[in-house]
Amino acid sequence: QLTQLEREAGTTLLRKAGRTVRLTPEADILVATASELADTLERAEAELRASGTTVRGRVRVAVFQSAALALMPAALTTMAHQHPDVRVEMVQTEPAEALHQTWARDFDMVIAEQYPEHSAPWLPGLVRRDLTTDVIHLAVPLDCTADDLAGTVDLPWVMEPHGAASRHFAEQACRVEGFEPDVRYVTADLQAHLRLVESGNAVALIPDLMWAGHPPACRLIPLPQMPRRTVFVAQREAGLRWPASIALLAA
Numbered sequence: 001q002l003t004q005l006e007r008e009a010g011t012t013l014l015r016k017a018g019r020t021v022r023l024t025p026e027a028d029i030l031v032a033t034a035s036e037l038a039d040t041l042e043r044a045e046a047e048l049r050a051s052g053t054t055v056r057g058r059v060r061v062a063v064f065q066s067a068a069l070a071l072m073p074a075a076l077t078t079m080a081h082q083h084p085d086v087r088v089e090m091v092q093t094e095p096a097e098a099l100h101q102t103w104a105r106d107f108d109m110v111i112a113e114q115y116p117e118h119s120a121p122w123l124p125g126l127v128r129r130d131l132t133t134d135v136i137h138l139a140v141p142l143d144c145t146a147d148d149l150a151g152t153v154d155l156p157w158v159m160e161p162h163g164a165a166s167r168h169f170a171e172q173a174c175r176v177e178g179f180e181p182d183v184r185y186v187t188a189d190l191q192a193h194l195r196l197v198e199s200g201n202a203v204a205l206i207p208d209l210m211w212a213g214h215p216p217a218c219r220l221i222p223l224p225q226m227p228r229r230t231v232f233v234a235q236r237e238a239g240l241r242w243p244a245s246i247a248l249l250a251a
Contacts, residue, residue: 005030038105039125039238047241056085057244062098062110063090065190067231070212071111071131078251086244094188095165096121099234108245113207114230115169126234129249133228134208136169137220139193141200148221149177156184158193158202170205173223194218 006013013027023031063072072090079088093101095112102110103123111131114120138149146152152174159181160167174181185202187193190210196202198217206220207229233249 035125039236042236042238043241045242054085055083055243055247057242058087058089059109059242059244059248060089060091060107061248062093062101062107064095064098064111064113065092066113066134066207066209067111068092069191070209071231075248075251079248082251083244083247086247088248099123099126102126102234102236105236108239108242109233109235109249111231111233113165114232115165116227116229117172118165118168120165120232125237127237127240128232128234131231131233133230136205136207136223136227136229138203138223139197139206139216140203140219140221141197142218143200144203144219146203146221149173149223150179152181152203153179155182156202157181158185158187158196158204159183160188160190161186164188166205169227173205173227 002014009026009030011026012024013030014021015024068090076088076090079086091107095110095114098107098110099112099121100123101107103126112120115136138146138152140146140152140155144155146155157170157174159170171181185192185196190206193202193204193206194210194214194216197204197206205223209229209231235245239245
């Protein structure tokens with residue numbers, strides 16, 4: 001397909017760079033033009049849909065775990081009752097990856113998270129709007145005697161893998177208190193964090209949305225300044241008027 005495109009364009013579009021290839025300046029022009037055309041088509045389709053009286057169509061949404069557990073079930077129920085002609089497709093994925101996939105048109109919107117002092121990537125053409133915030137608490141087992149972060153210096157921690165915003169936030173919070181956390185358990189599954197804390201095997205920093213519909217069987221200790229995680233939605237600017245997306249966002 002690329003060879004055919006080069007013949008049609010009458011110019012070289014790819015050049016070798018070590019073991020990979022890179023776009024030539026001429027290819028960059030085609031990419032920019034293709035992006036503009038795709039945006040124009042998306043806006044036109046949104047305008048056509050908005051002119052109708054019934055909200056219908058498909059919405060592809062990427063979500064992170066807390067949103068999948070705490071926000072989406074009720075939203076999907078609302079959509080099923082109020083907009084039965086809308087098909088909502090949901091995929092759970094990591095926020096940073098989902099932002100890139102939404103920018104690349106794999107999804108219509110992404111519900112993502114942002115921790116204090118740790119901004120999520122900004123991508124051209126994506127518009128962000130905050131949905132809510134939730135307080136982050138230190139979660140410790142019921143029989144734990146710690147009353148603050150400093151009291152966990154000798155306790156085992158569970159955290160997300162390196163590179164996750166929550167991992168960076170948790171490590172920095174401990175280092176500000178003057179110690180390096182003993183991260184004995186590593187998992188991206190925050191439900192596993194809850195179980196490890198509730199079973200008495202670890203301590204963790206847990207955002208409040210994770211407790212939605214699940215009263216904590218552990219102690220929640222406030223952190224200094226009551227830090228909050230921001231939950232936001234990001235969409236391509238060209239698709240902001242898509243009626244099905246507007247309905248899901250409202251739900």
